[in-house]
Amino acid sequence: MKNNDWGISEYPFVGGHEVVGRVIGKGAHVSHLEIGQRIGLGWYSRSCGLCDPCMRGDQNICVVAESAIVTRHGGFANKVRAQAFWCTPIPDALDLSAAGPLFCGGITVFNLIVQNAITALDHVAVVGIGGLGNLALQFLSAWGCEVTAISTSESKFDEAKALGATHFLHARDPDALKAAAGRFKMILVTVNVPLDWDLYMTMLDKRGKLHIVGAVPSVTSSGFPLIEQQKIIGGSPLGSPGLVKQMLDFCARKEIAPVTQKYALSQINTAFENMEAGKARYRLVLENDISS
Amino acid sequence: MKNNDWGISEYPFVGGHEVVGRVIGKGAHVSHLEIGQRIGLGWYSRSCGLCDPCMRGDQNICVVAESAIVTRHGGFANKVRAQAFWCTPIPDALDLSAAGPLFCGGITVFNLIVQNAITALDHVAVVGIGGLGNLALQFLSAWGCEVTAISTSESKFDEAKALGATHFLHARDPDALKAAAGRFKMILVTVNVPLDWDLYMTMLDKRGKLHIVGAVPSVTSSGFPLIEQQKIIGGSPLGSPGLVKQMLDFCARKEIAPVTQKYALSQINTAFENMEAGKARYRLVLENDISS
Numbered sequence: 001m002k003n004n005d006w007g008i009s010e011y012p013f014v015g016g017h018e019v020v021g022r023v024i025g026k027g028a029h030v031s032h033l034e035i036g037q038r039i040g041l042g043w044y045s046r047s048c049g050l051c052d053p054c055m056r057g058d059q060n061i062c063v064v065a066e067s068a069i070v071t072r073h074g075g076f077a078n079k080v081r082a083q084a085f086w087c088t089p090i091p092d093a094l095d096l097s098a099a100g101p102l103f104c105g106g107i108t109v110f111n112l113i114v115q116n117a118i119t120a121l122d123h124v125a126v127v128g129i130g131g132l133g134n135l136a137l138q139f140l141s142a143w144g145c146e147v148t149a150i151s152t153s154e155s156k157f158d159e160a161k162a163l164g165a166t167h168f169l170h171a172r173d174p175d176a177l178k179a180a181a182g183r184f185k186m187i188l189v190t191v192n193v194p195l196d197w198d199l200y201m202t203m204l205d206k207r208g209k210l211h212i213v214g215a216v217p218s219v220t221s222s223g224f225p226l227i228e229q230q231k232i233i234g235g236s237p238l239g240s241p242g243l244v245k246q247m248l249d250f251c252a253r254k255e256i257a258p259v260t261q262k263y264a265l266s267q268i269n270t271a272f273e274n275m276e277a278g279k280a281r282y283r284l285v286l287e288n289d290i291s292s
Numbered sequence: 293m294k295n296n297d298w299g300i301s302e303y304p305f306v307g308g309h310e311v312v313g314r315v316i317g318k319g320a321h322v323s324h325l326e327i328g329q330r331i332g333l334g335w336y337s338r339s340c341g342l343c344d345p346c347m348r349g350d351q352n353i354c355v356v357a358e359s360a361i362v363t364r365h366g367g368f369a370n371k372v373r374a375q376a377f378w379c380t381p382i383p384d385a386l387d388l389s390a391a392g393p394l395f396c397g398g399i400t401v402f403n404l405i406v407q408n409a410i411t412a413l414d415h416v417a418v419v420g421i422g423g424l425g426n427l428a429l430q431f432l433s434a435w436g437c438e439v440t441a442i443s444t445s446e447s448k449f450d451e452a453k454a455l456g457a458t459h460f461l462h463a464r465d466p467d468a469l470k471a472a473a474g475r476f477k478m479i480l481v482t483v484n485v486p487l488d489w490d491l492y493m494t495m496l497d498k499r500g501k502l503h504i505v506g507a508v509p510s511v512t513s514s515g516f517p518l519i520e521q522q523k524i525i526g527g528s529p530l531g532s533p534g535l536v537k538q539m540l541d542f543c544a545r546k547e548i549a550p551v552t553q554k555y556a557l558s559q560i561n562t563a564f565e566n567m568e569a570g571k572a573r574y575r576l577v578l579e580n581d582i583s584s
Contacts, residue, residue, distance in 0.1 A: 053498055061498045061522055206345050206353045212518050219525075220512040226504050226527035230353055233511075233525040235518035 001069055002272070006215070008070050016075030017043050017068040018100040018283075020090060030084040038096055039087040040248075041075065042103030043067055043238050046083040059085070060111075060238045076268065078288065088244045093252035101131060101258035101283040102251060104238060108213050109136040109188065110247040111239030113143060116186060116209060120144025125184045125203065127171065128191035129156040129163075132213060134259045134282040136188055137163040142254040148184070150177075159281075163259070177203060190214050201225045211235060258282065264289040293361055294564070298507070300362050308367030309335050309360040310392040310575075312382060322376040330382040332540075333367065334395035335359055335530050338375040351377070352403075352530045368560065370580065380536045385544035393423060393550035393575040394543060396530060400505050401428040401480065402539040403531030405435060408478060408501060412436025417476045417495065419463065420483035421448040421455075424505060426551045426574040428480055429455040434546040440476070442469075451573075455551070469495060482506050493517045503527060550574065556581040 001009050001017075020040040023033050033039060047054055047062035054062045068074045068082060090099050109132050118124060123146040126136045133149070140147045141164025149157065149165035157168045169176050174196075180203045187200055192214040200210060201221050212219060212235035225231045239247070251257065263271040265286045275284055293301050293309075312332040315325050325331060339346055339354035346354045360366045360374060382391050401424050410416060415438040418428045425441070432439045433456020441449065441457035449460045461468050466488075472495045479492055484506040492502060493513050504511060504527035517523045531539070543549065555563040557578045567576055 058499070058522075061520070063498075206355075207350070212515060214515075215519065216515040218512055218514050219518065220510055221525070222510050223504060223506075223508040223527070226511065226525065227507065228353070228529050230350075230528045231526065233513070233518065234523065235515070236522045237520050 010071060013069070014073035014077055015069050016077065016080070016286075017041070018102075018104045019068065019075030019080055020096055020100045020103070021075070021080070023087070024079065026084060033084055033087060033089065038090040040090055040099055040103040040244075041068055041080065041082050041087055042107060042244070045072055045086055047085065049085070057240055057242060059240050076265065076286065078290070086241055088241055088248065091248050091252045094248060095257060097262065097285060097287065098257045098260050099248075100285060101135070101260065102247065103244065105131045105283060106135045106139075106251070106258065107239040107244050107247055108132055108237070109190070110139055110250070111243055112188065112211050112213065112236050113139055114239075114243060115236060116211065118143060118145060118186060122146070122185035123148065123183060123205075125150055125169070125180075125187045126165070127151075127187060127189045127195070127200075128214065129153065129160050129282070130190060131258075131280070131283045132190035134159075134163055135256070136190060137165050138254075138256045139250075140164065142250070142256060148180075150187075159259070174199065182206070184208055186211055188213065189216065192216055194218070198222055198225075201231055204229075204231050206230060208232070209234060213237075260285045262287060266290055302363060305361070306365035306369055307361050308369065308372070308578075309333070310394075310396045311360065311367030311372055312388055312392045312395070313367070313372070315379070316371065318376060325376055325379060325381065330388055331379040332382055332391055332395045332536075333360055333372065333374050333379055334399060334536070337364055337378055339377065341377070349532055349534060351532050368557065368578065370582070378533055380533055380540065383540050383544045386540060387549065389554065389577060389579065390549045390552050391540075392577060393427070393552065394539065395536065397424045397575060398427045398431075398543070398550065399531040399536050399539055400424055400529070401482070402431055402542070403535055404480065404503050404505065404528050405431055406531075406535060407528060408503065410435060410437065410478060414438070414477035415440065415475060415497075417442055417461070417472075417479045418457070419443075419479060419481045419487070419492075420506065421445065421452050421574070422482060423550075423572070423575045424482035426451075426455055427548070428482060429457050430546075430548045431542075432456065434542070434548060440472075442479075451551070466491065474498070476500055478503055480505065481508065484508055486510070490514055490517075493523055496521075496523050498522060500524070501526060505529075552577045554579060558582055 023037045045068035046066035047059040051063045125148040127150045129151045147165045148167040149160035150169045152171045186209045189212045207230045209232040259282045262285045265288045271284045315329045337360040338358040339351040343355045417440040419442045421443045439457045440459040441452035442461045444463045478501045481504045499522045501524040551574045554577045557580045563576045
């Protein structure tokens with residue numbers, strides 16, 4: 001967003017869309033939040049409440065949904081303003097300093113597990129052990145699934161194992177990927193680079209789903225796997241506030257937390273340099289040391 | 293198949309995979325069919341009964357499913373042999389001379405309506421008014437759906453209306469297609485030529501599905517419609533014998549029949565010429581006048 005990679009940034013730009021903090025003010029009709037309460041805010045900051053998706057509980061695909069950092073200013077600041085509906089209270093059992101990544105990275109992968117009706121019977125592969133992948137592995141493991149981590153970084157396999165993966169595939173080993181033909185109920189793509197889509201489609205079980213949450217430019221599949229083997233390609237954006245609440249309770253119950261590294265907000269440029277160099281393990285948390 | 297377009301034909305080739313006729317012989321353990329009974333056979337002629345999809349009732353995606361016309365000889369003959377499981381009795385109310393196309397074209401579109409949980413609330417578009425499309429329009433109309441027919445042949449719109457479509461879009465009018473943005477719960481692609489996939493994706497409602505049953509070479513979508521709008525791309529092959537039985541009963545109850553043109557089997561070359569010239573309206577039925 002800082003570099004306008006998606007063409008939707010506006011300058012002056014204030015980023016920060018996985019925000020946690022305390023309520024310092026609220027509107028007269030906001031009855032579910034109290035001053036001083038710990039809350040979090042993710043990618044979305046406003047929905048209309050009146051369109052068809054909103055009325056069906058899919059507020060994250062509201063037709064006029066607003067992001068916390070598009071046409072609005074985000075959480076790299078001393079205050080952030082958001083529609084109360086999108087500010088979710090954080091259970092006492094969760095560490096505030098690690099809760100932020102749940103509100104975008106976390107709900108994005110939690111939502112797709114719920115919406116695809118994944119159960120403990122399923123073998124799921126996670127492509128990319130990063131900001132989303134580290135949480136996907138934990139959620140799927142807590143869900144009882146058989147979990148395979150797929151990464152170009154063999155150095156991350158030990159961490160992936162600690163996070164709940166039980167199988168590992170090197171993304172640059174096509175023979176290993178080919179040998180996984182027909183294995184997965186779902187392949188969750190958290191990376192944003194083009195993959196050998198036809199190869200990944202072969203790795204799906206019949207009726208399996210390739211689910212995209214990384215901002216890949218496009219996806220292409222040969223027609224026959226879709227038709228003959230009834231495979232599916234889809235994706236999803238974050239989740240509804242109702243599900244964010246369920247996810248936070250689940251994280252508290254299962255002791256799930258994102259793997260983070262902490263920086264003072266005043267060190268934001270160093271944090272960005274490390275992130276852009278691929279060194280983040282896996283989400284960088286900025287703690288506000290600048291203003292009150 | 294005659295021309296080996298899919299690279300799976302074997303010669304000498306005997307085609308004919310939407311076959312209806314009477315039982316002239318059966319194995320000792322075949323208890324659900326009687327000699328003389330009217331039955332039909334579609335694309336599949338054998339499944340193993342023991343693989344995971346078979347055990348779950350998805351025998352049409354059996355891992356070793358055999359087609360009636362691949363490694364076997366089909367119904368352009370005086371006899372055809374098939375696994376009894378795939379031979380479905382035809383209700384008395386159905387005209388034998390028009391029942392054949394239900395066993396491949398029919399079940400292919402009926403199955404996806406059931407498997408995608410389509411209801412009378414949904415607006416569905418059918419791309420291609422042909423062998424599959426003529427049945428899709430009738431099924432969706434009987435299902436209570438709002439139905440849009442999309443075709444390059446404006447001359448077919450009157451027929452499409454008679455078959456149950458209430459809206460029509462010309463496939464070569466991009467402005468009309470663009471104006472349909474967000475309209476459809478499902479777009480059913482029955483043609484086998486590449487479409488402007490991104491344009492068709494825009495025509496889907498949020499969470500809508502592009503469902504492919506035509507043998508298109510490949511499908512490509514930009515990443516954002518899949519992610520942000522939670523759209524889906526998938527497909528399916530025919531349906532299970534259990535669902536074929538339900539479809540036949542449904543056709544009897546709703547008086548649904550494929551639109552056909554009849555030829556004597558001895559005129560098969562003329563029938564093929566007309567089909568290949570795009571003149572079929574919509575399935576050509578060959579009646580055996582050659583052998584007993």
